[in-house]
Amino acid sequence: MNRELGTAGGRDRPPVRSRRAAGVVGVVAAGALAAAGVAVAAGGANAAAANLVVNPGFEAGALTGWTCSANSGSVVSTPVHSGSYALSATPAGSDDAQCTQSVSVQPNSSYTLSAWVQGSYVYLGASGTGGTDPSTWSSNAAWNQLTTTFTTGASTTSVTVYLHGWYGQGTYHGDDVSLLGPAGTGSSSTPPTTPSSPTTPSTTPTTPPTTPTTPSSSPSSVPPPPPNSGFNHPAYFMPLDNSPQAISAIVNAGEKELNLAFVLDSGGCTPAWGGNASTPVSSDTTVLGDISALRAAGGDAAVSFGGYNGTELGSSCGSASSLAAAYQKVITKYQLKHVDFDYENTALDSNTAVRFGAIKILEQNNPNLVVSLTIPMTTVGFPGSGVDEIKQAVAAGARLDVINIMDFDTGLTSGTEVGQTEAIANDAISQLQSIYGWSTSQAWSHLGLQIMNGHTDQPSELFQESDFSALLGFAKANHPAWFSYWSANRDRVCDPSVPHNWADGTCSSVSQNPWDFTKILVQYTG
Incomplete structure (x- = not known):
């Protein structure tokens, strides 16, 4: 999907939060x-x-x-x-x-x-x-x-x-x-x-500090992830774009698990938020404060590499070792236990030997790292490029703990939104069983089910709160690795006095109260 990154300049950002x-x-x-x-x-x-x-x-x-x-x-x-x-x-x-x-x-x-x-x-x-x-x-x-x-x-x-x-x-x-x-x-x-x-x-x-303060820019200033923090319902959230809400507001809505999007290359194999040279990971304090606030509340965060726009690090880092070193800088900075690789657009099924070679190196150097691979879907499951990616991971010896399906943006071809979403997930399960030889329950335990709130990029698709509730029941019945959605930035009604895109990055384009979709999501416990 076309998940817009927005621009870094001229944007109000939430105050930086550090541990009290x-x-x-x-x-x-x-x-x-x-x-x-x-x-x-x-x-x-x-x-x-x-x-x-x-x-x-x-x-x-x-x-x-x-x-x-x-x-x-x-x-x-x-x-x-x-x-x-x-x-x-x-x-x-x-x-x-x-x-x-x-x-x-x-x-x-x-x-x-x-x-x-x-x-x-x-x-x-x-x-x-x-x-x-x-x-x-x-x-x-x-x-x-x-x-x-x-x-x-x-x-x-x-x-x-x-x-x-x-x-x-x-x-x-x-x-x-x-x-x-x-x-x-x-x-x-x-x-x-x-x-x-x-x-x-x-x-x-x-409770996050009542007077937000700026944490040390040292990578060691972020607390480590709390043990057994779950990570069953991590909503995607852009901490520096799409008018991000305060982390305290998200926590108060019940969500303490976030996939933070997106880290890209700002040039020369350099990880930066949104790929912007002005927001390099190396000197970041804003996201560092957000992660600290989440962990102080007993939750945790993953960082997602890639997305639809920009230059993914794997497209510019020339070798598996140099790419692994770039990814490792982010893992070390934020003391990550979870990482997500979202290869989309031209990065999908591209340079896979380097990318999955790098992931294997990361897993060798970080034995407890949980790795997810996010893949755009078709109405009949994984596209050929997605299957190729999974098979390349197997060939490279890279472990995929979660294969996260973007179960939206395919366009509604028949039936209901819920029915088509469930059918795509079931098709993906069959494909994973064929590739890995897993049982049905094993395949579900490795599947991430990601949907989108409100209008998607396809005019024929619309996820209402009732659809989220129905798919929550589907998730509870099948026990996927996680139940997620794009994105927390959009979990609010659009301001009618301001023009908005069809699938706006800052609101859902449907009637709702703040955090309605998030409050459904967090009811999933695995």
């Missing part, structure tokens, strides 16, 4: 640290920078100065980095065991935050800085030091420093937290001996 923060850190200067966390140099005209964190090494033997979400934190005597005590906190369910402290600071001032940590996916950061809120993390069984810096805004008088783990991971430990810089005129937290109800900002991990 609350941090702690700072390299502890030489000298003694009292339980209150103040270090002062002995003698000399200039005093050493004071550690502004209360109870930075947890040597009070209690969480004095700290508040941990859901009673997830405690003070332990082993393991410790130094002294006699350290923080121990354990994520559980939707809680990531965030421990916070509010610290008084001065406006327009520079600070260094650091901490020693141990465990899987331990995060350190600060929120409410009035500028770019810092966040950094590591995953290490041994003690290691995290350090970051930030500058406060013109009216900032306090920040919240934090440590937290990650969903589904084990206990983490923290010790020797430090925030170095000018002390504020107010007082930092001097809490009671028994932690009381938090007075810091909400730490609910499933």
